[in-house]
Amino acid sequence: MSRNVRAKKIFALLGYMGVGKDTILKQVLKDINDVKPIISTTTRPMRKGETEGVEYYFIDDTEFFRRGTDFVEQRIYHTKVKENGVEKDATWRYGIERMELEKDDYLIVIVDSVGYKELKNYVGNGRIVPIFISAPQEELKARALARGDLEAEVDRRLKDDYERFMDFRVRTVYHEVKNTNGRLEEAIKEVENIITKHINEVKEIKCKTKRKK
DSSP: OOOOOSOSEEEEEEESTTSSHHHHHHHHHHHOTTEEEOOOEEOSOOOTTOOBTTTBEEOOHHHHHHTGGGEEEEEEEEEEEEETTEEEEEEEEEEEEGGGGGSOSEEEEEOOHHHHHHHHHHHOGGGEEEEEEEOOHHHHHHHHHHTTOOHHHHHHHHHHHHHHHHHHHHHOOOEEEEOOTTOHHHHHHHHHHHHHHHHHHHHHHHHHHHHHO
16 A cells, blocks of 8 residues: 655665665766665664765664664565674664655665565555666676675575565566676666656656646
8 A cells, every 4th residue: 555655756776686786876876866865774784885874774683673663664684794704694684764755756775676565565656666787697696706705605695686586577567777797887877767767757747737737
């Protein structure tokens, strides 16, 4: 069921790990002034180069559970990390809070297939525009290994991503943008063209409605 939210269009970036979603999102925000980010909340540790309130809101598990009813969608990832040279299991939680949907008319967010489904159910199918970023799995694995991820964990996450997105890719009508090696600038331009087209359509409808009055 659709709720009353301010956002007229929410652009959802989806794709497997390491496909470049964060890089594309950051450039879109620089290039298109009309679009504002939905910032997810997470319990995972902050990575080098990240800033609180920019990439994510970083909180602990206790606070995440306390805010439970504030989230319109939630995701859980089970992973393995290295701390002081020791490999250990970790559980990271992500969620989008309701207030994030009231920030502006046009919003952009990175979600997985589960998050997309929950967000769509909350805001309504007509408001959300899914954009799937793709690349060959061998390239995704190489990118993850280059940033220091554990190979066994990379293989597990790629397999998990493939299974998570299988139903989405079969049942959802979405825009697909390929971000293969050496093609990042083209991929960004394609995403921006999709977003601009949808924003212009909304603005055109608004103008026509005003003229009729």
